[in-house]
Amino acid sequence: MRGMEAGGVSAGKRRVYVPRDSAARSVGADAVAERIAAAGAEVVRTGSRGMLWLEPLVEVETPAGRVGYGPVAPEDVDGLVAAGLLDGQGESIGVVEDLPWMRRQQRVTFTRVGIVDPRSPEDYEAHGGLAGLRTALRMSPADVVEEVVTSGLRGRGGAGFPTGIKWRTVLGADADIKFVCCNADEGDSGTFADRMLIEGDPFTLIEGMTIAAHAVGASEGYVYLRSEYPDAVETLTEAIEAARARGWLGERILGSDLTFDLHVRVGAGAYICGEETSMLESLEGKRGQVRAKPPIPALEGLFGRPTVVNNVLSLASVPAILADGAEAYAALGVGRSRGTSVFQLGGNIARGGIVETAFGITLGELVDDLGGGTASGRPARAVQVGGPLGAYLPVEKFDLPMDYEAFAAAGAMLGHGGIVVFDDTVDMAAMARFAFSFCAEESCGKCTPCRVGAVRGVETIDRIRTGQEREKNLVLLEDLCELMTDGSLCAMGGLTPMPVRSAVRHFGEDFAK
């Protein structure tokens, strides 16, 4: 039996991997999986490798490794099987791990995504899962915190605040109960890494949150997961149940003194609920209105108790840091941007998907070398990095290294690592207008610079675009941006000027048409 399972024996059922990631499903992976199963193979549904342009990407286990075929349409399956797909023969793209796209990457956080069956705790452990938690449970909470500090890990949700320092504050706070909250709201356009991690390797997030709980003394955790991701909600909910059944959550986790349980809470379609205090309000069952800081959530967070709030990728990076040591993680990266980041290539791009690599790779390497330029074949003109509140950059800035400080110095931000490419048909004045209208739509309404400023911004850009007193209105636009930057309570209003100003600065000609 074992030999047959390994796939090397022609008499046995061949093992074939087909993603059940929702992006892969969105282009037909379910139908492909069905046809392959009908052809007599054992089909394992995995996450996606992140080469989304190749989805549905089918992988066949062979003695040389997993051989890939993609993109495979359902109607291609029978022909591919006839040509020897189940033996790794026929028109394949070769061994997946050896593809240049994979070789260029350093997968730490995404090490198991696309490889394991996300619904199988056995598979998780067989691929190195729980090593970080086991190490952490042998350490004192304070030592775990210091390990995360030493790793240099900074929050992947956008602001880049050092994760270990945040945990230190929560550890030092005295309270009857503390919480760990995972921000899985992932509202930024151009970002999908949180979703792919949860759909492709949910136990890593559970493990990361459990380590955080041990480190700060928390007993309850919540994952605030956006309602736009029903597949992720289902996968994570099932994984939490499986973890509970195995004693990875609950009382005396893995035989230690740690008690920690975890719950999924589904968002309700409000972008602002990705802002951490708004998320906490929403978790408490209220309107998602931003809270003034201080107090910081680390001291007075969920229901007023000390709370760790971290992004999915921040928490999912922690198991590897504990398992392999903080130094190994900190050895990667540049400047104060340590470790790896999971970049996401989207929009008008030939090879869109996930690239996990050490900080320091340039924007151009990502867009041109890995991404292969635009999907339309027209010249790239602008990229927006870091979501709707991030700057638009021209191709002249493609030598910028992916590094928090280098981006800040260029009037831009890395944010959650999403990179959205536009070709030369883009109208940048329209994109600037969109930034304001998005802010007007999604503002929580608590402060005037944002609530009113965004609406004024739309009107001002409309006047510029229709040529009404253009010079005067451009000055007005700049004043408005300054007011929103300085006067807004949170980064929604505070950063909306970033895409607007960058569009005016780098693509001024689009405002003079």
Added chain:
Amino acid sequence: MTTDVTDLAAVRVQRIREIATARRDLRGPLIPILHAVQEDLGHIDQADVPVIAEVLNLSAAEVHGVVTFYRDFRRAPGGRATMRICQAEACQAVGAEALGAHARRRLGVEFGETTSDGAVTLDEVFCLGNCALGPAVQVDGRLHGRVSPARLDALLGEVAR
């Protein structure tokens, strides 16, 4: 006839109370309750608000404030199917606006409206996490990628059945 309507209303109140009571001990129960009500009964009626408020010991105004804050919560019945078209930046870069215009023309409704035969509610959404395979569309929670106008028509054909 009036008794029928009253009965229906009473049945609904009973159901709402059950849903709310089953979840009232959760931490922050209101949003899970609202999701469950909408899942079960299709929308959150104005008449449901005081019932939920009573179970949670909140004021009706507080519950109303939450229902109206979040885009997901529908205060009137929707169509038999819901199609949401991503209109965020990454999808805009590959033609999402034209796709949205095509869908509005095809169905004769604006975003947020339901076709007169009650078949489809059309809406916009800002990012479905499928930004490398745009334009992205979600039909009743199911994600679709690289949706051309022809593909959208085919999807509409499936739900209209």
